[in-house]
Amino acid sequence: MTTAPSDIPARAWAMLILLALVWGTSFLAIRTALDEIAPLTSVLYRVAPAALALWLYVAGRRLPVPRSPRVWGAFLVMGVLNNAVPFSLMAWGQLHITTGLTSILNATTAIWGVLVAALVFSDERLSTRKALGVATGFAGVATAIGWQALADLDAQSLAQAAVILGTLSYAVAGAAGRAWLSDLRPEVAAAGMLTGATIVMAPLAILIEGAPPISLAPDTWLAVGYYALIATACAYLLYWRILALAGAGTLLLVTLLIPPVAITLGATVRGETLDPNAWSGFGLLALGLAILDGRLFRRRPARAV
Template structure:
């Protein structure tokens, strides 16, 4: 498949909106964690989002699948794409700034390129991909910093938990490609969040107990934001942009999210990031540009026209 290189003004606007929404989700989750535990935060995220998407799919007349194998695949997708990464990242955010969390989150695309090359025959490893992956992981290591190895502490564990969450996201993308292909995107997201809800509810009750609903208004606002806006609505927007602009252009959201999260963390929580974090993000962004391949293709095209 030839990657789509053009992107309309409308797609740019919606891509920017998605970046703002997901960039703000890191601050919203961290705000909720002031009063609730990480597993409860995930439960309060996926269960309302699943409810909202069921209402949406019913109103749109999108039929629910009857094949039990598809429901089983969605259950696994919920574990890989929601329960594990959301929980790991929520716990990690207790010890890592929102800005750095968003930077490390960009490693998802790097893991995805590596795993796809290892698993799928049509995604073979090339020199360009190998270079992009190496740059991307180098950026992650630089953002974390050498202190994570010399002074292993809760912050270091939090950073590793976030990176582990990005690996789970990447595995989930492979799983979706293998088992959920052909399912309507809105229904795939609905099934995934339903599976997530089925898994997270007992996990929450066993680890953190019955949650208190006596929460501050700001906490409820944060929960409603990351559940309904940054999850339910964002999934619908994500698939809309995918249809308009293609997967290659959609990867740009990975580069646009961290600046939003960094600014919000600095303004609202007075967070500061080290020079290593910014340098790591720059290197990671370069790796993603190399993985995308279009910039190098344009350079080669100009060179060829000069000959």
């Protein structure tokens, strides 16, 4: 059952807004780090410290650590799908498009998630309402990108395609995680996934971009520390608390709260501007997400006089 907005606890609202601020700011932090380090290295610097931080949390809470080779194999695959692939695609994409547009396209994750779940799980039927929401959401994405850009193959259009492919990878990872890791504590699953991503990204980054640089500007280290420890490790913990407190439907709202944060910071700190199409596309995408959520269109029971 989906919680109505007025029924969401004040504490959940506060955590939801905090999560949107944390994740919205991560787009600026990643773009700042990319001024000095290459995309794959930026991902390695994200997943490795976050994995370490979460394993320390797991140890501190004395949570059981799985030993099954099957589970660790799932961690490796999930690390690729949920971290290595989308983080790498989006980091490269941010070299060519603004942080605000990246955050808008990132919201496509929820749209893909509905389609992937409908294909994989028998209890996730694609209803008429969901189909309308998906269609509206994708119309918003096309509008944000620009219909002409869909036919171009320049760096900007390829960067936008990379971000969208990253969101598809997130959606596939979500379905795989439900199928493979649903019996694990989420903290353990996240630590395992990030470990799998680190195992993949370390040799890949070194092979393609060389040894990770150590001598970096303070602003770069600050950005890396933020997106690794705050926007990844701590954000996972905050995400699960909101999920337990208010449910999965409420978490969809964070998708709508992230772009305004990223757009504002991109404009303020980096002087970025968004094409009017991006704003129109975000409006359509937000409408599509609202249709998927469904609660805005649900009749509220009449109050007794």
